[in-house]
Amino acid sequence: MADAAPRLTALVEQVLGVRTPVRIRAWDNSEAGPPGAPTLVVRHRRALRRLLWKPSELGLARAWVAGEIEIEGDLYEALDLLAGLIWERDDDAPRPKPAVLLDAGRELLSLGGPWPPPAPPREEARRHLGPLHSLRRDRHAISHHYDVGNEFYQLVLGPSMVYSCAYWDGPEATLEDAQAAKLDLICRKLALRPGQRLLDVGCGWGALVLHAAREYGVRALGITLSEEQAAYARKRVADEGLTDRIEIRVQDYRELRPGVEGAYDAVSSIGMAEHVGSAQYAEYATALYDLLKPGGRLLNHQIARRPERNEETYEIDEFIDRYVFPDGELAPVGRTVLQLEEAGFEVRDVEALREHYALTLRQWVTNLEADWKRAVRLTSPGRARVWKLYMAASALAFERNRIGVNQVLAVRASEGGAAGMPPVAREWRG
Structure with a gap:
């Protein structure tokens, strides 16, 4: 029957x-x-x-x-x-x-039917490659997520190759418009000016450093742990004739040394801090603080989860951990602000972009579905299905307020406490 x-x-x-x-x-x-x-x-x-x-x-x-x-x-x-x-x-x-x-x-x-269960699909990340958030294990985790082919990401993300929440400032905006608006919003929040030095931690495929150098005249260093991202970003920099102002490295933020690098006027970290982990976050915040000049600004753009009634019982999402972001962790925005302040930063502004990320993810899913057969050829049927489920479920999670995303603007105050920030007007508002 x-x-x-x-x-x-x-x-x-x-x-x-x-x-x-x-x-x-x-x-x-x-x-x-x-x-x-x-x-x-x-x-x-x-x-x-x-x-x-x-x-x-x-x-x-x-x-x-x-x-x-x-x-x-x-x-x-x-x-x-x-x-x-x-x-x-x-x-x-x-x-x-x-x-x-x-x-x-x-x-x-x-x-x-017959026991035992089949083996997990091959797209599942391998586990236990050294201590949690060691340099080696973090490189492997980043490679699992990002080194799946630049053509695949271009199909999903579109020409901007920006893999973080866009900024939708009007009903007629396209994804490209919204990503350009987000990049410019970051640059305005950082108050970038010609000749300044910008460090972009987790630079992805180079969109922000390109925008900052081209439109604001800065000199920029972008770092990533993904070999494929770095190769793509370097080509974009060369194609735009900006190799004299932009450097792209495959490097961990923990490998930067303030005494060797010198101090930066601004630091951006866009969609990268989710990979850091709660045990390492204090080190992350302190490292960025130490890399800034007095008066320098940090823009930390990070996904947040809702607080649990009992934080000790919080469990990482198994699907995301195994298939999407191995070893990634989300924290409530209040904890992020507290840890930045404990590192010495003065937090000056927090902007929630939750609804913007839902719109962005729905557009990425549309892009994936529109060229599904090519996406499968570029990766695998399983990998394409991972991305479709992850992005669609994440869009709903943002819409239902199960998770959020926030831009936290912080400053390393100068001696005497001067922050160099406008007392009322926000110059990043158009």
């Missing part, structure tokens, strides 16, 4: 005590669930073995990356409906009794 979908629907409702919010179609062509809702297609029973082995979002993610489950209909709507089952379960909600879980395990085993 073709009964897998009704049995799966009943299983969800038995364990979680709620109606299944999406329709389910199983490998035996059976269907169950609310008519007209997005459909979760379980293409292979192997997906159930993954769930039995990892009954969490990691099991679902592995099945998604392997192509064993799919969504028919609006992906955002489906993820929103499933969020209540996966991400937004109330900590105080009743837990299923052990007998119920045991029965559910038997049913999954019956539906899923």
Whole structure:
């Protein structure tokens, strides 16, 4: 009998005590669930073995990356409906009794077929390459995420090759307009002037240092741990004839020495601090402080999570950690501000850009879907699926205020406490 979908629907409702919010179609062509809702297609029973082995979002993610489950209909709507089952379960909600879980395990085993579960898809990051946030392990983590092909990133990000939240200042703005607006906003917040020295930590494919040198006349050093990013950025610099003003290095911020480098007038860190880790953040903040001249400004652009009621129980998202940003960590914005202040900075401005990142991610997903076959050829089917799920789910997370992103402007005050900041007017506002 073709009964897998009704049995799966009943299983969800038995364990979680709620109606299944999406329709389910199983490998035996059976269907169950609310008519007209997005459909979760379980293409292979192997997906159930993954769930039995990892009954969490990691099991679902592995099945998604392997192509064993799919969504028919609006992906955002489906993820929103499933969020209540996966991400937004109330900590105080009743837990299923052990007998119920045991029965559910038997049913999954019956539906899923022979044990053991298949190996994780090859796109999953390898683990345990030295101590957490050692130089070697961080380089490997960055390579996993960024060294997947510059052509793939260009397909997703567009010509700007900017991989951080854009700044949408009008309903008619394109992604390119919004990214250019973001780059200029950063330069204005840093009050860049001709002849100054800018350090861009985590420079990506070089967009910010190019904009700052071209439009504001600065001399810039951009550092990244990605070999592919550095090669791409150096070519862009050469093509624009700015090699006399811009240097790109493959280098960790911990390898910069203030006494050797000299002091910088401004430091930017855009979408990089998420890789630092909570245990290293004080060192990160102090390193940037030491690299600035008195009166120099820092612009720290960083994704933040909502605070937990009990921070000691906070757990890193397994899908993001295994497939997207290995060893990455998010912190509440208040903790970020506190640690920058503890390093000696005076925080002068915090701007939340949460809605801007949701718009940016939706545009990146549109770009990916519009050239899907080429994206698969440039990477792999699994890698393209990782990026689609990660970006769509992240867009919803920003829209639902589960995460945010903030630009924190801070200054290393001069002797006597002078910050060199306008007392009222903000010169970065157009």
